[in-house]
Each structure stands twice: as structure tokens, then as C-alpha cells.
Amino acid sequence: MRLAGKSAIVTGSARGIGAAFAQALAAEGAKVLVADVLDGARTVEAIQKAGGTAQFFKVDVSDASSARAMAEAALSAFGQIDILVNNAAIFASLEKKGFLDISSDEWDRLMAVNLRGPFECVKAVAPHMIARKSGRIINIASGTVFKGQVGFLHYVTSKGGVVAMTRSLARELGGHNVIVNAIAPGLTMSEAIAENPMWSGKASQPTVMSRALQREQEPKDLLGALVFLASEDCGFMTGQCMVVDGGAVMR
Ligand SMILES: NC(=O)c1ccc[n+]([C@@H]2O[C@H](COP(=O)([O-])OP(=O)(O)OC[C@H]3O[C@@H](n4cnc5c(N)ncnc54)[C@H](O)[C@@H]3O)[C@@H](O)[C@H]2O)c1
Known part of the structure; x- marks a missing residue:
């Protein structure tokens, strides 16, 4: 129970890695606000069934007022916000296309969710963390940032922005004892990815073979890093991006 007495918001937690x-x-004992544009009842039920505490809040992270309402909902439900996990993103639904075929509207919509979304959520939550001189922000980037990838220029660029945002936020918030880090997962078999033949089965094999640990990555492979970053064990590490991908990227 390393997070007993804490409360957390996890965006994009209706399904997949966020769930x-x-x-x-x-x-680990945290009370959790399950925040998503999709219905998060399944995640809330799973937590409650296991004896934990959770509530759902419908949020669009790209909308500043919706992000503020999310922070208020967490405060009224749990009284405090100790941990914000910026996990919501447009990813599993993306089509592979050369950058010349990505329209300006597609680019803007993806950036609004994947890059401005974490910004809006941090803006909504950080004042509370600053006032309490305590907080953890964990941003979900991607290992693809360190490799480059054909066919997803907007996505990879947004996740590069998440890594840069993590470093600058760590510096802006360090004086307030708010710790900001990122996790960069490799290709992970969340349900939407596992169901998509563009990513799973034979299509995942080149990625698997690029790893030192040559197997599929599952959401559970990310949980040790997440709990560490959220816990007291990570009291003097900030601005970092932990790549959790079975050793495909080594920095
Ligand atoms: N699965 C992978 O291979 C992989 C690899 C690297 C990084 N990631 C990152 O991990 C995170 C989770 O990925 P996943 O595979 O579970 O994807 P997913 O698409 O299953 O989950 C994303 C979640 O975000 C939610 N969401 C989307 N737009 C939103 C919005 N505007 N407001 C609130 N919620 C919104 C979705 O409803 C969904 O529940 C994402 O940030 C993704 O970029 C995934």
C-alpha cells in the first residue's frame, strides 16, 4: 500500500493502458478519478470489486473548462489531488499515412488532445499541488520519440512535445515540490492495439525483435514504473523520461 491516503486522476482510463x-x-491504496471521454464504468467496477475506491468523470482533456471541472470533481470527491497521470491520447484509432497525407485539421485535432490536453490538465491541477507543496505529475510519452517512425508524424511529434513539456514543467514546479516525470512505453498490447491487425500479431514482430527482451509488451509491464514515479521512492528524480520497452531504445 505505497499510495495509502493519496488520490489520483488518470486521464484516458476507461480502457487500455490507462485502465x-x-x-x-x-x-496501492490511492483513490482514483477515472477520467475519459468514453464511459469509465468498467474501470471503476474493477477497482471497486478489488476493494479500492474510484469514481468516473467524463472529460475532454482538450477542453480547458472540462479539465478544470475534472480537477474540481477530484477535489470534491477526495479532498486533494496527489497524482495526475496524463495518459489520454489519440493513438489506437490512427491510420498509418505519410505526412503529406496528414491534413492540417487532423494535425490540429491530434495536437489538441495529445499535447494541449496534458497542458490543460496540468493547468487545472497544478495550482492545488502548488498550494499544498506536494504533487506528482506523470506524463505518458512513447518510445517512438527516440526512434522516429514512418506514418505517424503528428503522433510522434506530439509525444516528443510531451517529453519536452515534462522537462520544462519539472523545472517550473520543482520549487513547489511537485515532481514531474514521463513514461515512454514501447508498442503495448492494450485492447485496442491487440485488436488492430496493423499493430498486433505478425505486424508486431519487427518491434518485438528489436527488443533486448524479445516478447510482446503488455500494460502490466508499465505498472512498476508508474507506481515508482507516484510513490515516495521517487522523491528526488524529476524531469526524466523512463523508457519501458523491453530494451528496444537504450539512452
Ligand atoms: N499501446 C501502445 O502501444 C502505446 C505505446 C506508446 C505510448 N502509448 C500511449 O499510452 C497511452 C494509452 O494508450 P492505449 O494503447 O491504452 O490507447 P487507447 O486509445 O486504448 O486509450 C486512450 C484513451 O484515451 C481516451 N481519450 C482519447 N481522447 C480523449 C480526450 N480528448 N479526453 C479524454 N480522454 C480521451 C480514450 O477514450 C481512451 O480511453 C496513450 O497516451 C498512448 O499514446 C501507447
């Missing part, structure tokens, strides 16, 4: 994150934080 696993929400359940892992709850299993």
Missing part, C-alpha cells in the same frame, strides 16, 4: 494504471494506483 491498468488506474487499477494499479488503486491497488
Whole structure:
């Protein structure tokens, strides 16, 4: 119970990696606001069934007023916000296309969610953390930032921005004892990815073979890093990006 007495917001936690994150934080004793544009009832039920505490809040992270309402909902439900996990993103639904075929509207919509979304959520939550001189912000980037990838220029660029944002936020918030780090997962078999033949089965093999640990990555492979970054164990590490990908990228 490394997070007993803490409360957390996990964006994009109705399914996939975010749902696993929400359940892992709850299993360590944190009360969790499951925040997503999709219905998060399944994640809330799983947490409650396991004896944890969770509530759902419908949020669009790209909308500043919606992000503020999310922070208020967490405060009114739990009284405090100790941990913000910026996990929501447009990813699993993306089509692979050369950058010449990405329209300006697609670019803007993706950036609004994947890059401005974390910004809006931090703006909504940080004043509370600053006032308490305590907080953890964990941004979800991607290992693809350190490799480059054909066919997803907007996505990879947005995640590069998340890494840069993590470093600058760590410096802006360090004086307030708010610790900001990122996790960069490799290709992970969240349900939407596992169901998509563009990513799973035969298509995932080149990625698997690029790893030192040559197997598929599952959401549970990310949980140790998440809980560490959220816990007291990570009291003097900030501005970092932990690559958790079985050793494909080594920095
Ligand atoms: N699965 C992978 O291979 C992989 C690899 C590297 C990084 N990531 C990152 O991990 C995170 C989770 O990925 P996943 O595979 O579980 O994807 P996913 O698409 O299954 O989950 C993303 C979640 O974000 C939510 N969301 C989307 N737009 C939103 C918005 N505007 N407001 C609130 N919620 C919104 C979705 O409803 C969904 O529940 C993402 O940040 C993704 O970029 C995933």
C-alpha cells in the first residue's frame, strides 16, 4: 500500500493502458478519478470489486473548462489531488499515412488532445499541488520519440512535445515540490492495439525483435514504473523520461 491516503486522476482510463494504471494506483491504496471521454464504468467496477475506491468523470482533456471541472470533481470527491497521470491520447484509432497525407485539421485535432490536453490538465491541477507543496505529475510519452517512425508524424511529434513539456514543467514546479516525470512505453498490447491487425500479431514482430527482451509488451509491464514515479521512492528524480520497452531504445 505505497499510495495509502493519496488520490489520483488518470486521464484516458476507461480502457487500455490507462485502465491498468488506474487499477494499479488503486491497488496501492490511492483513490482514483477515472477520467475519459468514453464511459469509465468498467474501470471503476474493477477497482471497486478489488476493494479500492474510484469514481468516473467524463472529460475532454482538450477542453480547458472540462479539465478544470475534472480537477474540481477530484477535489470534491477526495479532498486533494496527489497524482495526475496524463495518459489520454489519440493513438489506437490512427491510420498509418505519410505526412503529406496528414491534413492540417487532423494535425490540429491530434495536437489538441495529445499535447494541449496534458497542458490543460496540468493547468487545472497544478495550482492545488502548488498550494499544498506536494504533487506528482506523470506524463505518458512513447518510445517512438527516440526512434522516429514512418506514418505517424503528428503522433510522434506530439509525444516528443510531451517529453519536452515534462522537462520544462519539472523545472517550473520543482520549487513547489511537485515532481514531474514521463513514461515512454514501447508498442503495448492494450485492447485496442491487440485488436488492430496493423499493430498486433505478425505486424508486431519487427518491434518485438528489436527488443533486448524479445516478447510482446503488455500494460502490466508499465505498472512498476508508474507506481515508482507516484510513490515516495521517487522523491528526488524529476524531469526524466523512463523508457519501458523491453530494451528496444537504450539512452
Ligand atoms: N499501446 C501502445 O502501444 C502505446 C505505446 C506508446 C505510448 N502509448 C500511449 O499510452 C497511452 C494509452 O494508450 P492505449 O494503447 O491504452 O490507447 P487507447 O486509445 O486504448 O486509450 C486512450 C484513451 O484515451 C481516451 N481519450 C482519447 N481522447 C480523449 C480526450 N480528448 N479526453 C479524454 N480522454 C480521451 C480514450 O477514450 C481512451 O480511453 C496513450 O497516451 C498512448 O499514446 C501507447
